């Protein structure tokens with residue numbers, strides 16, 4: 001799936017969510033199209049929405065613009081869930097936030113509680129509250145079920161896209177057809193329509209819910225207003241080029257003055273910023289800078305930030321410079337800047353860079369540095385990832401297995417650790433266990449048929465009766481999950 005082209009060509013990702021919801025009213029009456037099942041006129045249930053979101057994410061993870069970075073996604077998801085936990089109403093989806101490499105200032109909600117944030121949006125934010133403001137607004141849409149349902153008053157004619165996606169999903173679950181093709185076809189169909197977007201009242205509802213979340217979660221609600229002002233200016237500058245956040249979330253003067261009025265009644269709130277925001281923002285600026293010209297511009301920005309700013313912002317600018325030095329092979333300079341940053345602020349990102357710089361010396365130095373980093377940041381997935389990789393590069397697969405098993409105990413739902421575990425098990429010759437870990441990886445990323453294949457391979461390699469019967473139990477359990485998903489999607493099957 002061309003995730004980027006898809007999101008871009010719809011103008012923005014939210015269009016996609018819009019396309020999905022817009023599709024619903026048309027399900028009953030397509031002309032010259034296959035007859036649709038009875039359930040097709042109903043709104044998506046939370047379970048169907050989740051299944052759909054998982055399938056889109058499974059494809060999206062393969063897209064080159066998807067930023068597969070545990071550290072960044074852990075930070076963003078933590079921020080999103082902190083807001084969601086303070087929502088005025090409970091959500092029927094678990095929020096998962098991920099980053100996409102794209103300089104356009106945008107964010108988008110997918111079905112199933114998934115929220116994508118463009119690198120450009122985080123880089124454009126001047127404070128954590130500004131980033132939180134956009135996330136809170138998106139979560140407001142999720143809370144109000146705008147994605148699955150809301151847009152029923154909008155125009156018709158897109159039903160077939162959702163139905164064909166659900167149909168492709170069903171075929172893939174049955175082991176037939178190509179889900180990637182189905183999702184891609186859906187994306188292209190969705191791209192045809194560029195006029196989607198949320199209604200003004202939906203926007204105001206999301207703003208209101210977002211405001212409440214921000215205040216309760218301890219963020220300054222002014223961040224939302226500041227960010228939306230910035231977005232509105234960006235939209236004005238880019239007028240005519242299409243796309244951009246403003247075209248899916250109409251940013252009217254009315255909306256901004258509503259926010260101003262609400263803020264006038266609020267006592268000022270001094271937010272306690274998470275220093276990690278500045279390091280994540282720098283990381284995303286680095287990831288976003290693709291060519292030499294980009295890097296030079298970024299180098300300039302970082303240099304002037306390191307001079308003009310103080311405290312954690314200055315530390316983050318030094319960190320960015322150290323990162324660029326390391327990449328250019330100027331290791332001594334990189335170490336100097338890293339030390340200067342560490343003198344100002346402690347952050348897991350700094351210790352992760354220290355591990356990478358140690359790796360340039362020797363694999364054992366990296367293992368040593370990663371042990372120290374892990375001692376300081378035992379809840380950082382990014383540091384855990386560095387530690388596991390350092391052990392693997394030093395050939396310490398036994399230690400890596402022990403470490404990864406503990407990491408999986410802490411984060412049972414993070415598939416990346418399962419894949420790393422499988423690599424070490426494979427090298428140690430534990431082929432059955434390696435296939436089991438890969439099966440868990442595919443189960444967690446939503447590729448259930450592939451998970452079954454790995455379990456069957458594990459079963460055929462095992463000679464132990466107990467292992468075999470426990471594998472049989474797992475195979476049955478995954479097949480039952482597949483059956484449940486099929487049953488969920490069955491009503492959308494083409495007749």
Ligand SMILES: [Zn+2]
Pocket residue numbers: 137141198202203206248249
């Ligand atoms: Zn909106």
